[in-house]
Amino acid sequence: MAELSYPLGEHHRSEVRAQTGRTADELTVEAVRAGRVSAQDAAIDPQTLLRQADFAERGGNPQLAENLRRGAELATFADDDVLRFYDALRPGRSSAAELEEIATALAAGGANRCAALVREARTHYLRRGLIS
């Protein structure tokens, strides 16, 4: 997608695609009734999240932009994996080695920013004695 303007739903309704490649216009009640729409057809595409990150950055909020870029990385991970990674980061859930494994898994899936976040957490959890 080239130069896109916010809001996408207003200006680019027929161009924005789900992860499956279908557009919002293809998500019709008839298609749903006919069983021709899957949950993935309603899954936001990483590219769209990156565009939103650009809008946030231009709007003066680099942290929100960073969050949307992390979201773009996670968009293609399965629900269960996302839930599992989140749980692993909560206090007392994982060892340092387990956090490193998660970081590796994230990086392997192209989620380098998320991997960095997990490694950063690991460093500080270790320093504060939360994990060993």
Added chain:
Amino acid sequence: MEGTPGRSLRSAFLEDGAVSRDVVVPEYPELGLIAFASPHDPEPSIRVEDGRIVEIDGTPEAEFDLIDAFLAAHAIDPTVAEEAMGIDDLSWARMIVSTDVPRTDVLRLVEGATPGKLARVLSLLSPLELMQAMAKMRARRTPSIQGHVTNRIDHPLLIAADAASAVALGFRELETTVPVLRDAPLVALALLIGSQVPAPGALTQCAIEERLELELGMRGLTTYAETVSVYGTERVFLDGDDTPWSKAFLAASYASRGLKMRFTSGSGAEVLMGAAEGKSMLYLEARCLAVTRAAGSQGTQNGGIDGINVTGSVPNGMREILAENVLAALYGLETCTGNDTQMSASDIRRTAHTLPLLLAGSDFLFSGFGSIPTYDNAFGPSNFNAEDIDDYMMIQRDWGFEGALRSRDDATLLPLRRRAAEACRAVLEELELLTFDDAEVERVVHAHGSLDVAQEQTDDTATAGDAVIERGITALDVVRALAARGFDVEAERVLEMTRQRLFGDHLQTSAIFDEEMRVLSALTDPNDYTGPGTGYRVSPERQTEIARVRQERTHADLLAEQAPHAGCVTLQETGPAAAKVRPDEVVIGVSPAFAKEVWLTLSGVTVGEALRQLLAGIEEEGVHARVVRVTHSLDLGMVGWTAATLSGSGVALGIQGKGTSLIHRADLPVLANLELLSVAPLIGPEHFRALGRNAARHAKGGKPAPVILPESSAAMGPRYHAKVVALITRESACLEPGPARAVEVSWPS
């Protein structure tokens, strides 16, 4: 009653008042029971080495706790830090308030400031300056409002109907929660359906345990999340079962599914969890908000929240709450500003908590106005609840501020409630989750709350909730079921909420959908307030809508009760009134519209009955009476005095159509009197009779004890004043110059 030694009856009375049920405490800084500037708050500082933050508020890098470390890595911009921290506190405070310094300039500097610095700066602002700062710094220009929609038995149809009512009233975000966790999937589903019945686009949320909340969002059964809690000390953060990093990951998880999300924090939480580290409430909240910004949350719910009663117990507590809200705006966050927990047993005190923020404006004025009755609020009572909705509408009307709600009558609400309940029932049937009979739908439609429906708390809702999870039911199943049962409009609207996830426009700061599905966010609708004539202004159309409240009565409405009593007495005018016919007479002067255009006094006594009682009282004393109509003035003093100048005894009664009466004497100044019954709504037949008697006694040279009306503390002015004005317009219309006229009184047989 007598006082006891050392204790007055006034004190006894006050100690019985609602506000005396509120317990407040002195400041205990060591416990964190201090609003601003604890002696244990750190001296604000920052140190940057090689582009890295190595000291925050007196703590060197080696001693950073998890929060400091997270802020150093993600919150504070090292390139702005020295500039921002170098500005003295007072200059900072003035920049925040000044309409000459653009909002965006302030936002840029905040990126380099530490929590300690900002907390100290905000402690310098007065309540009025905080309001000004809120008006200037909040992200979205157009204020909006969130409502709680819950009930004590997790009744799904009632949730759907109440969601429809809430959206009809103007709520754009609906938050629910459940007494029984397993009910959550069904309640979220019902809320989603009901929320789309009156108009498209309201966002819905189910506040439960973080992981399940995310799962419901992933399935599209909710469209945003809010209860992502952060805390200001490391220990409480960990006790809350998260770290800044796990919360940041959670924020990214929501974004990855196209779900709107905001964090939540609020003063008092650290005190309640016993680990405030002796820090002031505002300082700890500043740390929470810095974490919120650092983690990339677009917004926050803050301003006391669950800790409001702790904050409310210390001096300056409410100023601290408003300062928290301003601080959230300073961090560039969507402000969803509390007012969602009952702050006081006193109506005056809880209103005083909320009003300044209402007048200043906020992205969401409430992070949960209780749209349902207090007893049904599964979060606990909000600061404003369904019982207060008309009060809120009236306050909005009084001040003409944007309170984001509008009055809706039953003719509008009942069909929407029915549609929502029917749609929800159809989906639950279609998905083979639960069934409800017609009678229950009927009860739900008309219910004030869950006490008005038949269903009791049952495990069926939880079992159906389990099925939603186990069968992997999503918003698409809801769309399919709605369409299968003929709810095409609702099917399309629920599907549109799903489609919107593909765009992600609502992930930007302060984003909501209006009723035409336009995105209002910090990007499309940025707050551009720079003083009078700028920023959000209530449009003339909206003013008209705000003015239309349930209690509004036209003059025609107010006068409608007069007509049935027309002719209750006939006053036949026979020419100019004679003067001083006999020495033992009392003349009764009636006002221009009395028994002509005005037939019912404010106490509900007809003018015929009032006149009959005055005459009877005079007759009891063996004194003669005459009636005259004064037409050149509607002033009661002038009416009575004019009659007195015609009276052989010099004594007269005066009476207006609304019932206000007096005894006058010709030698007194016009505006004086012998006796006055001024509170017309309290004047009953017996008082008119006693007043007639006293007039006769004055005529005989006696000194009667005055008539005393019953004591009352009721608010007469607001109740009767509009009617008084309407009746006065009728008196005024009957004004004619010329002398008083004699009248013959006759009664219908």
